[in-house]
Amino acid sequence: MEKVLVATDKPFAAIAVKGIREVVEKAGMELVLLEKYTEKAQLLEAVNGVDAVIIRSDIIDDAVLEAAKGLKIVVRAGAGYDNVDLDAATAHGVVVMNTPGQNSNAVAELVFGLLVYGARGFFNGASGSELKDKKLGILAYGNVGRNVARIAKGFGMDSYAYDAFTPVEAIERDGVKAVQSTEELFKTCPIVSLHIPATAETKRSIGFDLMNSMPKGATVVNTARKEVIDEAGLIRMFEERPDFVYLSDIKPDIDAELAARFAGRYFATPKKMGAQTAEANINAGIAAARQIVGFLKNGNEQFKVN
Numbered sequence: 001m002e003k004v005l006v007a008t009d010k011p012f013a014a015i016a017v018k019g020i021r022e023v024v025e026k027a028g029m030e031l032v033l034l035e036k037y038t039e040k041a042q043l044l045e046a047v048n049g050v051d052a053v054i055i056r057s058d059i060i061d062d063a064v065l066e067a068a069k070g071l072k073i074v075v076r077a078g079a080g081y082d083n084v085d086l087d088a089a090t091a092h093g094v095v096v097m098n099t100p101g102q103n104s105n106a107v108a109e110l111v112f113g114l115l116v117y118g119a120r121g122f123f124n125g126a127s128g129s130e131l132k133d134k135k136l137g138i139l140a141y142g143n144v145g146r147n148v149a150r151i152a153k154g155f156g157m158d159s160y161a162y163d164a165f166t167p168v169e170a171i172e173r174d175g176v177k178a179v180q181s182t183e184e185l186f187k188t189c190p191i192v193s194l195h196i197p198a199t200a201e202t203k204r205s206i207g208f209d210l211m212n213s214m215p216k217g218a219t220v221v222n223t224a225r226k227e228v229i230d231e232a233g234l235i236r237m238f239e240e241r242p243d244f245v246y247l248s249d250i251k252p253d254i255d256a257e258l259a260a261r262f263a264g265r266y267f268a269t270p271k272k273m274g275a276q277t278a279e280a281n282i283n284a285g286i287a288a289a290r291q292i293v294g295f296l297k298n299g300n301e302q303f304k305v306n
Protein backbone atom coordinates (compact mmCIF):
# COMPACT_ATOMS: atom_id res chain seq x y z
CA MET A 1 0.00 0.00 0.00
CA GLU A 2 1.36 3.43 -0.96
CA LYS A 3 2.11 5.73 1.96
CA VAL A 4 1.50 9.48 2.14
CA LEU A 5 3.24 11.35 4.96
CA VAL A 6 1.97 14.69 6.27
CA ALA A 7 5.06 16.30 7.82
CA THR A 8 4.11 19.63 9.36
CA ASP A 9 6.08 21.39 12.03
CA LYS A 10 3.14 23.86 12.16
CA PRO A 11 0.12 21.53 11.89
CA PHE A 12 -2.98 21.95 9.77
CA ALA A 13 -6.34 22.34 11.52
CA ALA A 14 -7.72 18.92 12.52
CA ILE A 15 -10.57 19.28 10.02
CA ALA A 16 -8.05 19.69 7.20
CA VAL A 17 -6.17 16.54 8.28
CA LYS A 18 -9.51 14.70 8.27
CA GLY A 19 -10.11 15.85 4.68
CA ILE A 20 -6.60 14.84 3.62
CA ARG A 21 -7.10 11.42 5.21
CA GLU A 22 -10.37 10.91 3.33
CA VAL A 23 -8.76 11.68 -0.04
CA VAL A 24 -5.74 9.47 0.66
CA GLU A 25 -7.68 6.50 2.07
CA LYS A 26 -10.33 6.66 -0.66
CA ALA A 27 -7.48 6.20 -3.15
CA GLY A 28 -6.40 3.05 -1.27
CA MET A 29 -3.33 4.67 0.28
CA GLU A 30 -2.19 4.98 3.89
CA LEU A 31 -1.82 8.32 5.71
CA VAL A 32 1.11 8.77 8.09
CA LEU A 33 1.25 11.86 10.34
CA LEU A 34 4.28 13.68 11.70
CA GLU A 35 3.02 16.88 13.30
CA LYS A 36 4.78 19.43 15.55
CA TYR A 37 8.10 17.63 15.24
CA THR A 38 10.98 19.40 16.93
CA GLU A 39 14.05 17.58 15.61
CA LYS A 40 15.15 17.07 12.02
CA ALA A 41 15.96 13.47 12.99
CA GLN A 42 12.22 12.81 13.39
CA LEU A 43 11.61 13.99 9.82
CA LEU A 44 14.52 11.92 8.50
CA GLU A 45 13.05 8.83 10.13
CA ALA A 46 9.47 9.52 9.02
CA VAL A 47 10.28 10.01 5.32
CA ASN A 48 11.95 6.62 5.01
CA GLY A 49 9.67 4.31 3.05
CA VAL A 50 6.91 6.76 2.13
CA ASP A 51 5.86 7.42 -1.48
CA ALA A 52 4.68 10.98 -1.01
CA VAL A 53 5.06 13.83 1.47
CA ILE A 54 2.83 16.83 2.13
CA ILE A 55 4.66 19.72 3.78
CA ARG A 56 4.20 23.41 4.61
CA SER A 57 7.29 25.53 5.33
CA ASP A 58 9.14 22.38 6.39
CA ILE A 59 12.67 22.11 4.99
CA ILE A 60 13.22 19.45 2.36
CA ASP A 61 16.94 19.38 1.66
CA ASP A 62 19.39 16.85 0.30
CA ALA A 63 19.64 15.03 3.65
CA VAL A 64 15.86 14.55 3.81
CA LEU A 65 15.74 13.38 0.20
CA GLU A 66 18.64 11.00 0.83
CA ALA A 67 16.78 9.50 3.80
CA ALA A 68 13.55 9.21 1.81
CA LYS A 69 14.10 5.91 0.08
CA GLY A 70 11.19 5.30 -2.30
CA LEU A 71 9.93 8.90 -2.26
CA LYS A 72 8.29 9.97 -5.54
CA ILE A 73 6.63 13.29 -4.82
CA VAL A 74 6.68 16.21 -2.37
CA VAL A 75 3.77 18.63 -2.37
CA ARG A 76 4.19 21.95 -0.59
CA ALA A 77 0.64 22.73 0.60
CA GLY A 78 0.95 26.42 -0.12
CA ALA A 79 2.46 28.87 -2.54
CA GLY A 80 6.16 29.45 -1.79
CA TYR A 81 8.52 26.50 -2.25
CA ASP A 82 11.82 28.14 -1.33
CA ASN A 83 11.99 25.61 1.54
CA VAL A 84 12.51 22.75 -0.93
CA ASP A 85 15.86 22.11 -2.60
CA LEU A 86 14.54 21.67 -6.13
CA ASP A 87 17.87 20.63 -7.65
CA ALA A 88 18.37 17.95 -5.00
CA ALA A 89 14.79 16.73 -5.53
CA THR A 90 15.36 16.49 -9.29
CA ALA A 91 18.65 14.67 -8.71
CA HIS A 92 16.78 12.15 -6.52
CA GLY A 93 14.05 11.77 -9.17
CA VAL A 94 11.45 13.35 -6.88
CA VAL A 95 8.67 15.54 -8.30
CA VAL A 96 7.92 18.75 -6.38
CA MET A 97 4.60 20.60 -6.59
CA ASN A 98 2.92 23.51 -4.83
CA THR A 99 -0.79 24.33 -4.51
CA PRO A 100 -0.99 27.89 -5.86
CA GLY A 101 -3.89 30.10 -4.81
CA GLN A 102 -5.27 27.79 -2.14
CA ASN A 103 -4.28 29.88 0.86
CA SER A 104 -4.06 33.31 -0.76
CA ASN A 105 -7.24 34.83 0.66
CA ALA A 106 -6.10 33.94 4.19
CA VAL A 107 -2.78 35.72 3.64
CA ALA A 108 -4.50 38.74 2.07
CA GLU A 109 -6.91 39.08 5.00
CA LEU A 110 -3.98 39.08 7.42
CA VAL A 111 -2.42 41.98 5.50
CA PHE A 112 -5.38 44.11 6.55
CA GLY A 113 -5.31 42.80 10.12
CA LEU A 114 -1.71 43.98 10.32
CA LEU A 115 -2.41 47.27 8.53
CA VAL A 116 -5.28 48.25 10.83
CA TYR A 117 -3.21 47.26 13.87
CA GLY A 118 -0.34 49.43 12.63
CA ALA A 119 -2.52 52.38 11.59
CA ARG A 120 -4.11 52.40 15.07
CA GLY A 121 -0.75 52.54 16.83
CA PHE A 122 -0.87 48.90 17.94
CA PHE A 123 -4.03 49.79 19.92
CA ASN A 124 -2.11 52.07 22.28
CA GLY A 125 -5.06 54.36 22.95
CA ALA A 126 -3.75 57.35 20.97
CA SER A 127 -5.43 58.60 17.77
CA GLY A 128 -4.24 56.62 14.78
CA SER A 129 -5.14 56.90 11.12
CA GLU A 130 -7.50 55.30 8.61
CA LEU A 131 -6.75 53.27 5.52
CA LYS A 132 -9.47 54.92 3.42
CA ASP A 133 -8.09 57.07 0.56
CA LYS A 134 -4.50 55.99 1.29
CA LYS A 135 -2.31 54.81 -1.57
CA LEU A 136 -1.55 51.11 -1.25
CA GLY A 137 1.33 49.60 -3.24
CA ILE A 138 1.05 45.89 -4.03
CA LEU A 139 4.33 44.19 -4.96
CA ALA A 140 3.62 41.73 -6.93
CA TYR A 141 0.25 40.91 -8.49
CA GLY A 142 -0.09 37.14 -8.06
CA ASN A 143 -2.77 35.22 -6.18
CA VAL A 144 -2.21 37.04 -2.88
CA GLY A 145 -1.70 40.45 -4.50
CA ARG A 146 -5.01 40.14 -6.35
CA ASN A 147 -6.85 39.28 -3.13
CA VAL A 148 -5.20 42.23 -1.40
CA ALA A 149 -6.47 44.52 -4.19
CA ARG A 150 -9.99 43.10 -3.85
CA ILE A 151 -10.10 43.69 -0.10
CA ALA A 152 -8.47 47.14 -0.43
CA LYS A 153 -11.49 48.25 -2.47
CA GLY A 154 -13.72 47.63 0.54
CA PHE A 155 -11.44 49.83 2.63
CA GLY A 156 -11.69 52.59 0.00
CA MET A 157 -7.94 52.50 -0.65
CA ASP A 158 -6.29 53.68 -3.84
CA SER A 159 -4.38 50.63 -5.08
CA TYR A 160 -1.23 50.51 -7.20
CA ALA A 161 0.68 47.41 -8.25
CA TYR A 162 3.90 46.37 -9.90
CA ASP A 163 4.44 42.92 -11.32
CA ALA A 164 7.17 42.06 -13.81
CA PHE A 165 5.17 39.14 -15.22
CA THR A 166 1.51 40.25 -15.19
CA PRO A 167 0.28 42.33 -18.14
CA VAL A 168 -0.71 45.91 -17.28
CA GLU A 169 -4.23 45.30 -18.68
CA ALA A 170 -4.79 42.39 -16.26
CA ILE A 171 -3.90 44.66 -13.32
CA GLU A 172 -5.91 47.67 -14.52
CA ARG A 173 -8.96 45.52 -15.24
CA ASP A 174 -9.22 45.14 -11.44
CA GLY A 175 -9.30 48.91 -10.95
CA VAL A 176 -5.66 48.90 -9.79
CA LYS A 177 -3.11 51.33 -11.26
CA ALA A 178 -0.16 49.48 -12.79
CA VAL A 179 3.20 51.20 -12.32
CA GLN A 180 6.39 50.56 -14.29
CA SER A 181 8.81 49.49 -11.57
CA THR A 182 9.30 48.58 -7.94
CA GLU A 183 10.98 51.98 -7.50
CA GLU A 184 7.91 53.81 -8.82
CA LEU A 185 5.65 51.79 -6.53
CA PHE A 186 7.64 52.72 -3.40
CA LYS A 187 7.92 56.38 -4.47
CA THR A 188 4.17 56.59 -5.01
CA CYS A 189 2.73 54.69 -2.05
CA PRO A 190 3.10 55.36 1.69
CA ILE A 191 1.87 51.82 2.32
CA VAL A 192 3.47 48.89 0.52
CA SER A 193 2.49 45.23 0.88
CA LEU A 194 5.06 42.63 -0.22
CA HIS A 195 3.99 39.57 -2.21
CA ILE A 196 7.19 38.54 -3.97
CA PRO A 197 8.68 35.07 -3.56
CA ALA A 198 12.17 34.56 -2.12
CA THR A 199 14.38 33.90 -5.13
CA ALA A 200 18.00 34.69 -5.99
CA GLU A 201 16.75 37.94 -7.61
CA THR A 202 14.42 39.08 -4.81
CA LYS A 203 16.45 38.18 -1.72
CA ARG A 204 17.47 41.40 0.12
CA SER A 205 15.91 43.40 -2.74
CA ILE A 206 13.90 45.64 -0.39
CA GLY A 207 16.56 47.92 1.03
CA PHE A 208 17.05 51.35 2.54
CA ASP A 209 16.98 53.44 -0.66
CA LEU A 210 13.74 51.88 -1.81
CA MET A 211 12.00 52.23 1.56
CA ASN A 212 13.38 55.72 2.13
CA SER A 213 11.81 56.86 -1.14
CA MET A 214 8.34 56.23 0.32
CA PRO A 215 6.11 59.22 1.12
CA LYS A 216 5.59 60.29 4.73
CA GLY A 217 3.81 57.73 6.90
CA ALA A 218 5.84 54.92 5.33
CA THR A 219 4.53 51.49 6.26
CA VAL A 220 5.80 48.21 4.86
CA VAL A 221 3.78 45.06 5.49
CA ASN A 222 5.54 41.78 4.82
CA THR A 223 3.52 38.59 4.56
CA ALA A 224 5.91 37.17 1.95
CA ARG A 225 9.35 36.06 3.17
CA LYS A 226 11.88 37.55 5.60
CA GLU A 227 14.66 37.00 3.05
CA VAL A 228 13.34 39.67 0.66
CA ILE A 229 14.23 42.39 3.16
CA ASP A 230 17.73 43.79 3.52
CA GLU A 231 17.84 43.79 7.31
CA ALA A 232 20.70 46.32 7.61
CA GLY A 233 18.62 48.64 5.43
CA LEU A 234 15.59 47.98 7.61
CA ILE A 235 17.43 49.09 10.77
CA ARG A 236 18.70 52.20 8.99
CA MET A 237 15.18 52.98 7.82
CA PHE A 238 13.89 52.82 11.42
CA GLU A 239 16.78 55.02 12.55
CA GLU A 240 16.42 57.69 9.86
CA ARG A 241 12.67 57.75 9.37
CA PRO A 242 10.73 58.25 12.61
CA ASP A 243 7.49 57.83 10.63
CA PHE A 244 8.43 54.31 9.46
CA VAL A 245 6.38 51.29 10.55
CA TYR A 246 7.22 47.67 9.68
CA LEU A 247 4.60 44.96 10.11
CA SER A 248 5.65 41.41 9.40
CA ASP A 249 4.24 37.91 9.42
CA ILE A 250 7.75 36.49 9.37
CA LYS A 251 10.17 37.39 12.14
CA PRO A 252 13.37 38.86 10.73
CA ASP A 253 16.66 37.53 12.11
CA ILE A 254 16.99 40.85 13.97
CA ASP A 255 13.55 40.54 15.61
CA ALA A 256 14.83 41.01 19.18
CA GLU A 257 16.80 44.13 18.26
CA LEU A 258 13.90 45.70 16.37
CA ALA A 259 11.45 44.90 19.20
CA ALA A 260 13.79 46.46 21.77
CA ARG A 261 14.79 49.57 19.82
CA PHE A 262 11.67 50.39 17.80
CA ALA A 263 8.74 49.34 19.97
CA GLY A 264 5.54 50.96 18.74
CA ARG A 265 6.75 50.98 15.13
CA TYR A 266 7.64 47.31 14.70
CA PHE A 267 5.41 44.27 14.97
CA ALA A 268 5.96 40.65 13.92
CA THR A 269 3.55 37.78 14.53
CA PRO A 270 4.97 35.29 17.06
CA LYS A 271 4.39 32.45 14.55
CA LYS A 272 3.76 32.82 10.81
CA MET A 273 -0.01 33.20 10.68
CA GLY A 274 -0.85 34.16 7.07
CA ALA A 275 -2.08 30.76 5.96
CA GLN A 276 -3.19 29.64 9.41
CA THR A 277 -6.96 29.46 8.91
CA ALA A 278 -9.12 26.34 8.81
CA GLU A 279 -10.24 27.32 5.31
CA ALA A 280 -6.72 27.75 3.94
CA ASN A 281 -5.57 24.52 5.61
CA ILE A 282 -8.50 22.63 4.09
CA ASN A 283 -8.00 24.15 0.64
CA ALA A 284 -4.23 23.68 0.47
CA GLY A 285 -4.09 20.35 2.34
CA ILE A 286 -6.81 18.67 0.29
CA ALA A 287 -5.43 20.08 -2.96
CA ALA A 288 -2.04 18.59 -2.02
CA ALA A 289 -3.60 15.19 -1.28
CA ARG A 290 -5.52 15.23 -4.58
CA GLN A 291 -2.39 16.20 -6.53
CA ILE A 292 -0.53 13.27 -4.94
CA VAL A 293 -3.28 10.82 -5.83
CA GLY A 294 -3.44 12.24 -9.38
CA PHE A 295 0.31 11.89 -9.78
CA LEU A 296 0.71 8.43 -8.23
CA LYS A 297 -2.35 6.97 -9.99
CA ASN A 298 -2.32 8.78 -13.34
CA GLY A 299 1.04 10.53 -13.64
CA ASN A 300 -0.66 13.97 -13.57
CA GLU A 301 2.12 16.54 -13.23
CA GLN A 302 0.07 19.77 -13.07
CA PHE A 303 1.68 22.22 -10.60
CA LYS A 304 5.09 20.53 -10.85
CA VAL A 305 7.77 23.14 -10.09
CA ASN A 306 11.01 21.20 -10.75
Ligand code: 3PG
Binding pocket: 010, 056, 057, 058, 077, 078, 079, 080, 081, 103, 224, 272, 273, 274, 275, 276
Ligand atom coordinates in the same frame (compact mmCIF):
# COMPACT_ATOMS: atom_id res chain seq x y z
C1 3PG B 1 2.87 29.99 1.52
O1 3PG B 1 3.92 30.12 0.90
O2 3PG B 1 1.94 29.29 1.09
C2 3PG B 1 2.66 30.74 2.80
O3 3PG B 1 3.80 31.45 3.15
C3 3PG B 1 2.16 29.88 3.95
O4 3PG B 1 3.16 29.15 4.61
P1 3PG B 1 2.82 28.11 5.77
O5 3PG B 1 2.09 26.95 5.16
O6 3PG B 1 4.12 27.72 6.36
O7 3PG B 1 1.93 28.79 6.77
